[in-house]
Amino acid sequence: MASRAQGLLDKFVNSIGDLLTDITALEVNTMIVTQITAAKFNAWEAYQEIYSICDSDYFVVKRIPTELQTRYKNLFEGLEREYFYILVDPGSGLYNPNDERIRRYRERIELLKRKQGQNVESDPKYKELVRPILPDPTVLESTTLLELQRLLNNSKFLRDLRKVLELKVALDSSDATSESIDIIYAQTVMQLDGDIITRYHEKLFDREDIKDLVLKTHNEGVISGEKQWRGLLDFMVDLVRSTTSRGLFNGR
Amino acid sequence: MNSLVQKLFRHWSSRKYNLASYIKIEEGQVFFNLNEQALRKIYQVRIRDFPLHVPCSLRLRLLRDALLKREVRTLNRRKTEIHLQPGLTFYTCYSDEQEPQKLDHSYFTASMIEKKKLLRSVISLDGDILNQISSSSLQHPYFSEISAAHHWLTLQLLNHLHTNLNLIPRLIGLFIAGVSWWTAAQSLCLGVSNESIESILKAIKFFVFPFLLRRLWIWLQPLVIRWSLARILSCLEK
Numbered sequence: 160m161a162s163r164a165q166g167l168l169d170k171f172v173n174s175i176g177d178l179l180t181d182i183t184a185l186e187v188n189t190m191i192v193t194q195i196t197a198a199k200f201n202a203w204e205a206y207q208e209i210y211s212i213c214d215s216d217y218f219v220v221k222r223i224p225t226e227l228q229t230r231y232k233n234l235f236e237g238l239e240r241e242y243f244y245i246l247v248d249p250g251s252g253l254y255n256p257n258d259e260r261i262r263r264y265r266e267r268i269e270l271l272k273r274k275q276g277q278n279v280e281s282d283p284k285y286k287e288l289v290r291p292i293l294p295d296p297t298v299l300e301s302t303t304l305l306e307l308q309r310l311l312n313n314s315k316f317l318r319d320l321r322k323v324l325e326l327k328v329a330l331d332s333s334d335a336t337s338e339s340i341d342i343i344y345a346q347t348v349m350q351l352d353g354d355i356i357t358r359y360h361e362k363l364f365d366r367e368d369i370k371d372l373v374l375k376t377h378n379e380g381v382i383s384g385e386k387q388w389r390g391l392l393d394f395m396v397d398l399v400r401s402t403t404s405r406g407l408f409n410g411r
Numbered sequence: 412m413n414s415l416v417q418k419l420f421r422h423w424s425s426r427k428y429n430l431a432s433y434i435k436i437e438e439g440q441v442f443f444n445l446n447e448q449a450l451r452k453i454y455q456v457r458i459r460d461f462p463l464h465v466p467c468s469l470r471l472r473l474l475r476d477a478l479l480k481r482e483v484r485t486l487n488r489r490k491t492e493i494h495l496q497p498g499l500t501f502y503t504c505y506s507d508e509q510e511p512q513k514l515d516h517s518y519f520t521a522s523m524i525e526k527k528k529l530l531r532s533v534i535s536l537d538g539d540i541l542n543q544i545s546s547s548s549l550q551h552p553y554f555s556e557i558s559a560a561h562h563w564l565t566l567q568l569l570n571h572l573h574t575n576l577n578l579i580p581r582l583i584g585l586f587i588a589g590v591s592w593w594t595a596a597q598s599l600c601l602g603v604s605n606e607s608i609e610s611i612l613k614a615i616k617f618f619v620f621p622f623l624l625r626r627l628w629i630w631l632q633p634l635v636i637r638w639s640l641a642r643i644l645s646c647l648e649k
Binding site for chain 1: 437438442497498500502530531533534537538539542543544545546554555558559562563566569570573
């Protein structure tokens, strides 16, 4: 019982520790969407949904227009990239430097860099390297399922998966026949060193009717986001400080 | 002292607006179910710089349901595990209907889930925020006020979450400090009426004892907090 409770606490503190590297920058995005649904996040379903994008007939079955297909592919590649970083991170718990997928991914990136601008899809070498490095959720093999379980318990991967799913849901619900599909109209990134970068999508300035409202809402989001980010930083520092040991006669 | 009194006054004044009745918390999701009356009340609270009053039941729900998620693992065997939520999602729904005389839990029926959501903020645990605005809501005459209310309520709840979590070690520390000073004060009272040697001994106890107890607490505190957190997490897993 005690060791189980201790294991839980260690997992909790490790999740908090992972956060420390991610909270050094705050990103606030504002987007207009066709509709908002209240679906709860389920990691397993989300992973299957994103993974299915790499199926060869995904775009045909889902009837996704050509102009959106690249964006879907980018989402999948983004998640693959995050998985690669976890595989090569010694502190991630999934670190495996001898995994052949690391070599395959690196070779793929190098091939794409060398053949930039050229059509690589007919290259047999590329076809071998482009096989996804993410674990296949349809394979009912115990090692794969175990690996998936560990991956979906990795707090960093879970956060990235959630963000990727949000963007996919926005793509799914966008109306391809309308002038503007669901896009991020405004983005502000704040860093701990004080740098603030704000980007606006050019389409925002074509929409005179809503431009001011969107900018106002984005600014409110940034102000509120910055305050709660500072609160989060204070809380994290306090929590880590209060759970680390100090000597008997060391001061605060 | 003045700022503490002002803080208490603002907390107390915010209670009468009963804004918590417009908030519904589920696992990982928070719903703000607003109407015209709610917008007016929120505006009054905001311009007076009052905080959002969050009753104890809502605080507990916030800690338990908003922060942690229970997952039933069926791969090998049925087992409930708890994890940190990857983030929180805040929704604002708006209704043009008049609210009932008495706002209670039945006001938030299942049909609320089908109600049109105007705004959605997905806040990741690392602080990143995705704000979504439904395209039809931009035409709403009160959109500006709804948006301001949405962001204000989100910030207030997150502040409450951070404050609650920070409070635990401080309360324990306050208790220990209180015990040490009370013991020291008792020793001093006894010391005053006794022989001079005993008085010196009591005076030493007045200074040394609380110092030692304080230092002992600083050394023990991380262990106590880690132990308490482990116990809380294991209870929530059941």
